[in-house]
Every structure is written in C-alpha cells, then in structure tokens.
Amino acid sequence: MDKIQINGGRKLEGEVAISGAKNAALPLIASAILVDGTCEFNNVPHLMDISSIRLLLEDLGAKCFFEDHVMTVDGSGINKIEAEYDLVRKMRASILVLGPLLARFGHAKVSLPGGCAIGARPVNMHLSGLAALGANIHIDQGYIEARAEKLTGSEIYFDIPTVTGTENLMMAAVLAKGQTVLRNAAREPEIICLADALNQMGADISGAGSAIIQIQGVDKLRPARITVIPDRIETGTFMVAAAATRGDVRINGCNPDHIGGVISKLKEAGVRIDTRADQIRVRGGDPVKSVDIQTLPYPGFPTDMQAQFMTLMCVAQGTSMIHESIFENRFIHANELMRMGADITLSKTNLAIVKGVPELQAAPVMASDLRASASLVIAGLMAKGTTVISRVYHMDRGYEAIEEKFSVLGADMVRIK
Ligand code: EPU
Numbered sequence: 001m002d003k004i005q006i007n008g009g010r011k012l013e014g015e016v017a018i019s020g021a022k023n024a025a026l027p028l029i030a031s032a033i034l035v036d037g038t039c040e041f042n043n044v045p046h047l048m049d050i051s052s053i054r055l056l057l058e059d060l061g062a063k064c065f066f067e068d069h070v071m072t073v074d075g076s077g078i079n080k081i082e083a084e085y086d087l088v089r090k091m092r093a094s095i096l097v098l099g100p101l102l103a104r105f106g107h108a109k110v111s112l113p114g115g116c117a118i119g120a121r122p123v124n125m126h127l128s129g130l131a132a133l134g135a136n137i138h139i140d141q142g143y144i145e146a147r148a149e150k151l152t153g154s155e156i157y158f159d160i161p162t163v164t165g166t167e168n169l170m171m172a173a174v175l176a177k178g179q180t181v182l183r184n185a186a187r188e189p190e191i192i193c194l195a196d197a198l199n200q201m202g203a204d205i206s207g208a209g210s211a212i213i214q215i216q217g218v219d220k221l222r223p224a225r226i227t228v229i230p231d232r233i234e235t236g237t238f239m240v241a242a243a244a245t246r247g248d249v250r251i252n253g254c255n256p257d258h259i260g261g262v263i264s265k266l267k268e269a270g271v272r273i274d275t276r277a278d279q280i281r282v283r284g285g286d287p288v289k290s291v292d293i294q295t296l297p298y299p300g301f302p303t304d305m306q307a308q309f310m311t312l313m314c315v316a317q318g319t320s321m322i323h324e325s326i327f328e329n330r331f332i333h334a335n336e337l338m339r340m341g342a343d344i345t346l347s348k349t350n351l352a353i354v355k356g357v358p359e360l361q362a363a364p365v366m367a368s369d370l371r372a373s374a375s376l377v378i379a380g381l382m383a384k385g386t387t388v389i390s391r392v393y394h395m396d397r398g399y400e401a402i403e404e405k406f407s408v409l410g411a412d413m414v415r416i417k
Contacts, residue, residue: 002396004389004403007412008362011284012247014409016255018235019045019400020069020228024190025094027167028197028226029053032062032073033100034171035201043105044071044228045400047199048393052091056083060097078105085111085142091397092116095123095127096164099172102135102146109145117369129156129169130223132312133176153178153217161186161297166192166213174203176217177203185213188298189258191228200224230278233304234257234399237374239282241406242306243271244315244382246284249409261301265291265309269316290318290356295326307375309332314342315358315382324350333372336365340387362387370398377402382412388416 020043030053032039044050044066054064054071061079065072081101088094088111101108102363115121127137127144132155137150156169166186171194173180185191187209195208201224204216235254242249243266256263258277263273263280268291272283290313295303303326313320314337324330332353334344340363343355362385367373374396380387392415395402403413 001390002392003416004205004380004392005414005416006377006387007385008380008382008387009384010245010381010410010412012245012249012381012406012411015250015252015406016048016238016409017252018230018238021190021231022047022049022311022398024193025050025165025228025366026053027096027164027171027190027194028228029071030096030100031171031198031201032075032196033057033060033078033097034075034104034175034221035223036053036076038072038074039223040199040345041071041073042069042225042227044069044359045231047152048397048401049091049093051196053089056087059084060101081107082109083104083111090115093122093164096168096171097172097270098126098144098146099130099168102130102148103151103172103175107147108147109126109143112142112144118330119331121327123165125158125162125165126158129158129165130172130313132156133180138245140285148350148369153215155181155182158184158355161211163188163190166191170198170205170215173217174198174205174221175214175219178217180215180217182215184211186297187211189229189232189255190345193251193326197224197226203268214408230254233302233371235280236262236305236376238307239266239273239280239395240305240312241378241381242282243269243284243288243379244312247345247409248283249281250385251280251282252343254280255277257278260299260307262309265301266292267310288312288316290316290320290354292321294323297326303327305372306330307371308378309335310334310352310354311375311378311382314344314357314360314379317355320354320356322352322354324352324406332368333375336372336376337379339363339365340383357401359383361385364388364390367391367394370394374399377406381406381413
C-alpha cells in the first residue's frame, strides 16, 4: 500500500489549479443511465471513485471512454439492472445508480451500502422517497430491489437534507408521470450542477439550490455535453494548507461562492483572503486565532472540511470548539493529530475541544477516510521533520494528483510505493 512522506516546515507559495468536483461528477455520470445515447462530461477528475463509478456503469452495459478529463458514457447498451456488491462496497456513492435505473428500466437491484468509518450512513430516505414515487421496495440478501412500471410524481419531505438522497430522487422523478416536489432538499452546489445537467438533457427541474425542488416529469431525456463544477472541498483544503504553512497561494479555477463558510471562518481566524471570480488568494502570516465551527448542510460549514480545519486549529492561539453535526464518527483524525502533539479533547456529543499548541511534531500516522487523510497531509506540511502517512488509498479516492499539486507549491512531499 502506498504511503506519503512529507518533510514539513515549508511555506506553500505559488499557484494551484483546482480539479473538477468528485461529488458533482459522480451523480452526473450516474445520470447518463437515463439517456439512450452518448453524454459527454468535461472536467472530470482522474480519481479512484471516478474509476469505481465507471466500472459500475460498464458492468451494467454502458460504454465509457475517459481521457484527459473528458468522459463519454453511452447508455444505449445498458442491459443489466443490478449493481453488484463487489462494485458497491468499494464506494457508497454507487447508490446513485438506483434512481436512474429504476426510472429508465422500471426495475433496479443495488447492493445495500454498509456503514463506513465516519458513520452508519443509512439510505432510508432514498428508499422512502422512491416508495413515495410508487416504487415497490424490498431488501433481500443485502440487496435493495425496487420495481415500478411507471413512477408517479409525489410530494417528498426529507427529515434531514441528504445530498445523494436528493440527487437520487431528482434522477428518479425526471421520468415520472406528473410533478414531484422535494421539500427540505439538500442545497449543495453539486445539486444545482446535476439539475442543470438534467435540464440540458431535457428534464424540467426548478428550484435546485433551494430547499424546495420541483420536477415535472418528461417522457425521455436526450444526450448532452456537461461540464463538472470545480471541487469546493479541494479548494478549501488548499486554502487551509496555505494558511497552516503561513504561505501565499493563489488557488485558480475555483468558485469562491461555493466555499463561503470556510472563507468566513479563515478570515475570522485572521487569515488574509482575497477573492476574484474564479480565484482565491490566501495569505497566512501571524499565528491564526482559534475560532469555533459547527458543520451543517450547505451553505453551512461543510463536514468535508472539518478535519482539515481542525488541523489548523491545533496550532491556533486559544481554544476552538469543533462541533460535527452531520456524521456521528468523524473525529478519527483527532487521535492521529494527538499523536503529532495536538491537544484535543473529544466529548461524547460530537464536540472536539482543540487547545492550540505552538507546533505539531512529525510522526508516522494513518489515514482513516478521505478528508482525514487531507488533514494529516496538512499536519505533515506544518510539522518540522518527516511525517509518513499510511493508507493513502483513502486520499486517492478524492484528491487528484495531490503530491504533484503540493510539490509545485514548494512542499517536500513524495509517494512511497
Ligand atoms: N442520512 C440518513 N438517511 C438517509 C440519508 C442520509 O439518515 O437516507 C443522514 C446521514 O447519515 C448523515 C446526513 O443524513 O447523517 C447527511 O448525509 P448525506 O446523505 O447528505 O450524505 P451523502 O449523500 O451520503 C454526501 C457526500 C459526502 C458528504 C456528505 C455531507 C457524495 C458522493 N458524498 O454524502 O462526501 O460528506 O454528502 O455533505 O456526494 C466526501 O467527499 O468525503 C464525502 C464523505
């Protein structure tokens, strides 16, 4: 298994380009199932999770071609409605094929995703939403089986805004008979990206980006050419890394509007940030001040940035309260940060109390999930000495060419095969 070795203590300086968003690309690629023809997706990042969804679609009978950040998916040959355990277990987001398979073929069988390191992550709202559209749903031998000759539009209320749940229901409802209204829908930029794409394919969706999404069903979708939005979490990760090393970094090809929560909190911590239409410049200098954060659905502070922000707070002046309110077990990185000298107390109520220390010390550490791995990279960049991070396959799921990008900014970071 690959490891990442970082000789820390260097300021990050220079420019970095942001890749397309993993969490936007995954539902877009799944949406190609709805189309009897070839869709083209641009700005798709080369990542493990993208390979996983591609393999899954190919297993269903789609023809995919992926080169130089452009993926084409021809869904005309899809002849299988079953997403097998061996493919789904590698990536929970495989659940995104459930809605489109059911909408197009009236039948779908998808392995039920298990929990993962950060939480139980049930899919009950995906299933109750599909049932509200008239699907008959059974769980048998670890598989979700959904059937409906024709889905019928309905009112669906989500108890909690769910990102992939909203996406799955949007993709199911586009071909349903009549109108569907999703209430308390997720408002993430990835939802708007998917709704825009589906509308380009001929769907009739309004309200995406707000808590109420209306979908008027249509008979058929047509092929389209779609561009994936920039990755807001990769953007935020580079912002925090620049601040943590007290560097000066221009982050290009991003959308500052999508990462407003992180920008505000970094400014509150004393980091200098200037934004332009598609660029963010981050200048660190003096030690940052401790600030409190609470993770919330968009536009709140993203849970996918909590680990990285915690690393910054480890060396801030004062005490920071970090409240994780989306996932029940997303503090595994805290124990690794403590091995590097951080002073963190974890309470049973998903609260981390982080007392700033003057510096972190290099140490061998282990990544437990995708964003935890990014937090350990940032810790390694700050700490003087050599940090070796193992289990970096987690990072490869969601950060494109990360060692190359950090190396261009002056980091001493190499992959050990
Ligand atoms: N939830 C339920 N029932 C459901 C669905 C969700 O109880 O049927 C709960 C979850 O357990 C969680 C909350 O609702 O407590 C929100 O979860 P959500 O469904 O929004 O998460 P997701 O769709 O599974 C996506 C991202 C995650 C990101 C979360 C939250 C993708 C592919 N994944 O997951 O990304 O953390 O939204 O923003 O879009 C990552 O990229 O590292 C990552 C984990």
